[in-house]
Amino acid sequence: MATAPPTALAGGNAGSASCSAHSGCSALGLTGDCCPSLSGKDLACCDEPAQENAAPQVQTLADLGAAAGDAVDTSVAAWHPDNSWWKTEPPQSDETSCLMEHRFGCDVIAHHLTCLGSRDGRAEATIDGLKIRGQPCVWCGGVPCTSGSLALCQPLDYAMNGQGVAFHTFYPKATYQVAICVNGHPLPAQTIFRHPPLPPLPTLPTLAPWWAPDRPTEAQLTCLVEEPTGCSAIKDMGTCLSSRDGRPQAEYKGLKIHGEPCVWCAGISCTSNSSSRCEPFDYVMHGEGSAFGLFLAKSSFAIANCDGNRTFASLPDDYDTSCLEAVSDGCGSARDAQSCLSMRDDRDKETVVGLKLKGQPCAWCGGFHCTSENSNLCEPYDFIANGLGRAFSHKDYHGYTYRVAGCKNGRPAAISVLPTESGGLASSYPDVTMGLYPKLGAPAALVPFWVAVKPSNKSMQCLQPAPGGCRSLTTMESCMTGRDASGVKSWKGLKIDGEPCVWCGGGHCTSNSSSLCDPFDFAMYGEGAAYKTFIAKGIYKVADCQKPHVQLPQYSYSCLHKTGPGGCSSIWDAQTCLRSKDGSRVERVGMLEVHGQPCVWCGGTACHSGKNALCEAFDFALNGESTAFMTFFASDTFRLAACKSGKPTPATLKGFDSFVPGWSALPRIPMFNHSWYKTPAPTGNELTCLMDHWYGCDKVGHEDTCLGSKDAQPQALFGPGIQIEGSPCAWCGGGPCISGSTALCQPFSLLMQGEGTNFTTFFAKNHYQVARCKNGKPLPPMPTKTSPQIVYVPVSGSLASPPQGPTLERPLVLPPVGGATADVAVPPAGDDIGSSPDLVPLSAEPPGLPPLAPLPGAAPVPAYPVADAAHPVATVAPVAMAAPVTPGAMAALATTAAPSQPLGASEDSDRGISALTLPPVATIAPLNLGTIIPGVVAGASEDSDSGSGA
Structure with a gap:
């Protein structure tokens, strides 16, 4: 294996003219300043490979080759039986000596430079009988190499000989490139396009008449009626397309006549020899030039058949025509x-x-x-x-x-x-019918489009009789649950008694009266007969027993306490609402259950348009829209009273939720540990199994490769600052690790030490994983999740005690830890790294701590007023808090400049900046507490409501 990574392109040395002129410079997309200037422009091609995980540059020819792969295979197979025109022979051993042995295999590589500089180093010698270990990698031009996989790089023997064995198709036959060494260096990316030998010209087939379709089968002709005088005698389309020729003549000039389905020629003469518009199939389709001169309806004929596959637009069986x-x-x-x-x-x-x-x-x-x-x-x-x-x-x-x-x-x-x-x-029911003009001031001859379908008798069984008639009802709740019981059977031919009531949206129903509720038949059909205009056409609602089917979730509700006679709607605070169920004497409203239903908190605003209640019974609130009231306002903000572990806990329809809109609680001051996310670096045997990655952790886009590698770039490239060479790689959960870079993997040392110096923000603080060995093997990917460690310190003085009775669980509140310093957070006992903090109820009172020291240059923070029965402390809404700093930390940050030691190429290296140096921190924005508690003075931030400075 080569002892050092390649530092220049094949065919040229760093800084040489041949390097600058190399055709691969622009294709590789490399950056650096080692090449000489040419015509006043810097050619970047020599010193830094592009990221392995970055989206590769896809050439037009590569696209063409991938798309054409299957088509070429199909067309070539007939005249090139072995279909081997695209295959490459394995290179000699000296042609692969410069390649890096990639322990995790070619198929995890997503960047052309790494692929074209590597050979497969997996333990498996073969897969499906295809060679794997030691095979040079094949770069597939930026597209998936094979069917069934998204890999952009594969080992040579697997790619060349795996089609039909390990996969269906190798796509980039025309454009792939094999990793190979030239003069001891990997050959860079080339523009390649292979093509097979030209095929022999095929023999042109004899063409049948282009207009002649297949004759319908006998099964498709069984419904046709034989026409004794023949198809030629038929004059209309309907008869022609339901007939077959019934003449005894079997054929004419070799063309079938008897039994042939008729062909309708779209109302014109079928042939140039006759004026007939209907002819037998075989005669008219195949007789041109022999039985007659020309077939004139080549593009407009229709053939008689039983249309077994045709879809007809049939009305449903229950379509009602009884009134017609x-x-x-x-x-x-x-x-x-x-x-x-x-x-x-x-x-x-x-x-x-x-x-x-x-x-x-x-x-x-x-x-x-x-x-x-x-x-x-x-x-x-x-x-x-x-x-x-x-x-x-x-x-x-x-x-x-x-x-x-x-x-x-x-x-x-x-x-x-x-x-x-x-x-x-x-x-x-359309709102417009062309040609239909209703008479003004007269009853409509047809039912107007805006008239609702009347509820069935079954859908009106739950409605309550209204002895004074629907017109006596003045609220939506009573109208939408009522039917007329006035005893007046009809008026001007319109039904009154027994009709379901119609609520007119809170306004007058008709132009002739001030009633807000009318019987159905009178309201729907009385326009022009009993009154001039029905005003509520777009907003009315009809009473029935149907309701939405929002089911009560299958939680426990045994810990909830019954309300007083006023029910849930008499409660005005979230804490009482979310530990209660309705105790009113009202069992139900129409079809809506009330008594015994768990209460619903509506986010601190009115639950619905019926009244200003902030809390309602579940079934009434969730299913009462359009029945008991017009609109339910809290569909996105409501919380349901339920029980979890025997305690009242807010919930939604999908699960328990700690966030309760419109609920207030006294804030406590958080103290933040700024190093909460840092973990000890792997040492000794924890590093021995990791692969030396020549091109650096930040070039890796594959999770297993990242968690099995350490950075092997020479430290000389980065200077004496942060130690990069030998640092284990860290995987950032599939997202960018740091600001200024899209890399998914970075050296661990850079992530732990570089924030604020070499980059602005480390994004993956709560979900990164560091490469390390256990029992001689890299640890596999594991779910990680850490949380900032915060100690909540109460302001000095007594906090108001919550009301007695069951309390709500608040899963996001940490237990207070007495005696914790401002900069060091103490996690709960037994917490492992990455675990979430323990959950405690809101009723847990924090121990008293000494008041905080005043901020430099600011007045001391007064203590909370002591709460008693006569002077309760006001509650405020909880607010999202940014990570605070202690007074000591603020002073240190305000007077200390960030170190200016560069770390190789910074996040701005693509713009030519060698290092990123942060200016001294002038100010830190103080914690924005949102609503200010009366009697407590907090430092006003620069973005506070008043606009004043700190």
Whole structure:
């Protein structure tokens, strides 16, 4: 194995003219200043490989080769049987001596320079009989090498001979490159395009008539009727496409006649020798030039068949036509929309050309002629929906303009019926019907589109009788759970008694009265008869027993306490609401359960539009929209009272949640350990199994490679600062490790010592993993999670005690630790590195600590006022707190400049800056506590509400 990594491209030395002129410079995307200037421009190609994990540059030819791989295989196979035109022979041993032995294998490499400078070093000699260990790597041009894998690099024998053995297809046959040594150095990336020898020209086949389709099978012709006079005698499309030739003549000039399905020639003459518009299949398809001169309908004919595979637009079996008038003259007799959409066809003729007539609801064609065959404006539904190409050649109306007669609440209505992508039908009540012009001031002849479907009797069983009638109800809750029981059967032909009530959105229902609630039939059909206008067309709601199906989650609720007679809605604070269940005397409101339901806290705002309650019973709150009230406001902010480990704990529908919107608690001062994320570096035997990675940890984009390697770049490249050479690699959880770089893996020493000096921020503080050995092998990837260690120190003085009774769990509060210093956090006993802090209830009182020393230059912080029954301390909302610093740390940071020692190429190295030096820290923004507690003076930050400085 080579003793040092390559430092220059093959064919040139660092700083030489040949290096600068090397064709691989721009393709490699390298950076550095070792090459001489040329025409005033720096050519970057010599000293620093690009990141192994960066997205490789994909050449146009590589794309072409990958996309063309399968097509080339298929076309070449017929004239190049062994299909080996693209394969490369294994290189000689001296041609691989300069390659790095990559312990984790070629297939984990994602960068062309590493791939073209490595050979496979895995322990397996073969896989599926294909050589692996020692094989030079193959770079696949920036695309996946094989089917079934996303690897961009593979060992040579596996790539060349694995097709059909280990995988289906090797894609980049035309563009791949094999790692090989030239003059002791890896050959850089080249632009390669292979192609097979040109194929011999094929023999052109004899062409059949392009217009002649396959003849339908006999199974597709069983429904056709034999026409004794022959197809040529038929004059209309419907008869032609439902017939076969019944003449006794078997054939004519070798062309079949008897039994052939008829062919309709789109209303024109089929041949140049006859005016017939219908002819037998074999005669017309194959007789050109022998039986007649020309076939004239090559692109517009239709063949008679039973259409077994055809999808018909059929109305559902339960389509309601009971309210429609049966017309013996048929739908075609109607000349206006109102008549057409109130009728169904009642002619004696059941079908025509296999299309239903009798009993079909009429379809209005929007005021246009329905078909090319006649001037009818109205036709039976099955005829107009499925007759194209069978009964008529084209339709003169647009599909979105026709309407079908149907019933809505037992009255005629216009219905839009259109096919869906899945092959079914979608019906709706359209707001516009072309050609339908209702008379102003008169009752509508057809049910208006805005009229709701009336609830069934089953859906009204739960409604409460309203002895004074629906008009006596003035609240949404009473109207939406009621039905008229006034005893008035009808008025002006409109039903009153027994009708479900209609809530008109809180406004007047009609232009003739001030009622907020009306009976259904009166409200829906009284316009123009009992009153001038129904005002609430877009906002009304109809009472029924249906409700949303938001189910109560399967939590325990045994620890909850019943409320007083006022129920959940009488509670005004989150802590009481979230430990209670409804104890009111109201069992239910309509279909909504109330008594015994756990309470729901609505985030500190009104739960719904009905009243200003902040807390409601679960079923009433979650399922009451459009039934007991118009709108539920807290769909994204509510919390449910539930029990966890026998204690009241806030929850959502998906699980327990420590965050409670609109709930306040007294803050405590956090003290932060700034080194919480740092772990001891591996030493001794913990490093012996790691691979020396010549190109550095920051070039690795593969987790196993990172956790099995240490940085082997010479320390001379980085200077005497942070020790990089020999440092184990650290994997940053699949995301960038530091600011200014997209590398997923970095030297451990750089991450622990470089923040603020060589880069601004270490992003992966709570989820990185360091490469280390155990029992002679690299530790595998493991889930890691550490948390900042914080000690919450209470402000001096007594805190107000919470109300008595069960308390809420707050999983994000750490137990206070007495005697902890400002800069060192003490985790709870038994906590391992990476574990989350123990959970404690809010009721745990922190021990008293001496008051904090005043900040330099600021007045002392007064203590909290002592709470008693007469002077309770006000509660404030908890706020998100940035990591604070102690007074001593602030002073140190304010007077100490960051070290300026460079570490190789800094995060700005791609802009030519050799090192990043931070200016002295002038100020640290103090902790923003959000809401200020009365009686407590905190340093006002520069971004505080008042705008004043600290």
